[in-house]
Amino acid sequence: MVFKKSQGTVGREIAYIPVMRDRALPKFLAAGATACLLAASCALFNAYEHSPAVVAAASDSAPAYAANGDMLPPTNYREWIYLSSGIDMSYSPNPAGMTMFDNVFVNPEAYRSFVATGTWPDKTVMVLEAREALSKGSINQHGHFQGTSVMGIEVHVKDVARYPGGWAFFDFASPTANGKVFPPVAPCYSCHREHAAVDTTFVQFYPTLLPIAQEKKTLSDAFLKEEAAAPPGK
Numbered sequence: 227m228v229f230k231k232s233q234g235t236v237g238r239e240i241a242y243i244p245v246m247r248d249r250a251l252p253k254f255l256a257a258g259a260t261a262c263l264l265a266a267s268c269a270l271f272n273a274y275e276h277s278p279a280v281v282a283a284a285s286d287s288a289p290a291y292a293a294n295g296d297m298l299p300p301t302n303y304r305e306w307i308y309l310s311s312g313i314d315m316s317y318s319p320n321p322a323g324m325t326m327f328d329n330v331f332v333n334p335e336a337y338r339s340f341v342a343t344g345t346w347p348d349k350t351v352m353v354l355e356a357r358e359a360l361s362k363g364s365i366n367q368h369g370h371f372q373g374t375s376v377m378g379i380e381v382h383v384k385d386v387a388r389y390p391g392g393w394a395f396f397d398f399a400s401p402t403a404n405g406k407v408f409p410p411v412a413p414c415y416s417c418h419r420e421h422a423a424v425d426t427t428f429v430q431f432y433p434t435l436l437p438i439a440q441e442k443k444t445l446s447d448a449f450l451k452e453e454a455a456a457p458p459g460k
């Protein structure tokens with residue numbers, strides 16, 4: 227994914243690269259072919275189509291890595307615990323050009339640990355999946371539903387022995403490609419550190435987890451200060 231220039235103090239906009247296929251879901255092929263109507267996507271689609279098969283995939287929810295430090299794709303994340311969906315969330319005053327959903331999942335072991343403690347254990351893997359928002363289809367007259375194409379996947383992983391701050395961010399160009407780590411200077415780290423409610427994760431947007439963090443008193447000082455300065459509205 228590519229970052230556009232930030233417009234505000236915490237501007238984050240991502241230009242999504244359409245993801246073309248998933249081995250488990252042949253439908254993705256059709257979706258990719260449709261996206262091919264756009265010239266740029268077409269080049270990408272063909273590139274994926276003809277690229278060699280993925281080296282390996284993580285077999286369970288523990289993070290696993292290739293020898294070069296890339297992360298193996300968490301291929302079964304759709305069977306994990308669902309935390310939330312955002313639609314067109316943007317941290318810049320200017321709205322993004324394209325309507326998108328993002329869906330957040332976490333591995334079940336980490337979720338159960340959070341429920342008990344209000345924070346994340348080592349080896350937590352959180353997946354943010356971007357999907358296009360559609361409005362014309364079937365009987366729908368208003369509002370948006372999610373398309374079958376995954377537009378991008380980002381992963382936030384806690385691996386204390388491996389990463390100095392405990393956590394690392396990865397970008398996956400497709401659901402089956404290995405993930406590339408973002409360097410510690412990337413804006414991912416600073417925004418999550420400065421604004422996220424629990425242990426650099428955005429629990430303030432995960433409705434089943436926020437009450438647990440409030441009860442266990444695990445909300446970060448930075449978040450509590452921000453809330454005190456500007457209490458949430460409706």
Ligand code: HEC
Pocket residue numbers: 236237238310311312315317328329330352353354380381382395396397408412413414415417418426427428429431432
């Ligand atoms: C300006 C702030 C900001 C920046 C910069 C940012 N994020 Fe996030 N991120 C968020 C917010 C807000 C959420 C909650 C999304 C939701 O509720 O759907 C989030 C959620 C996530 C999640 C879900 C797990 C979690 O930690 O809550 C992942 C994975 C993620 N971001 C990856 C990234 C990556 C990779 C980058 C850098 C390329 C990045 N983010 C940069 C604000 C940011």
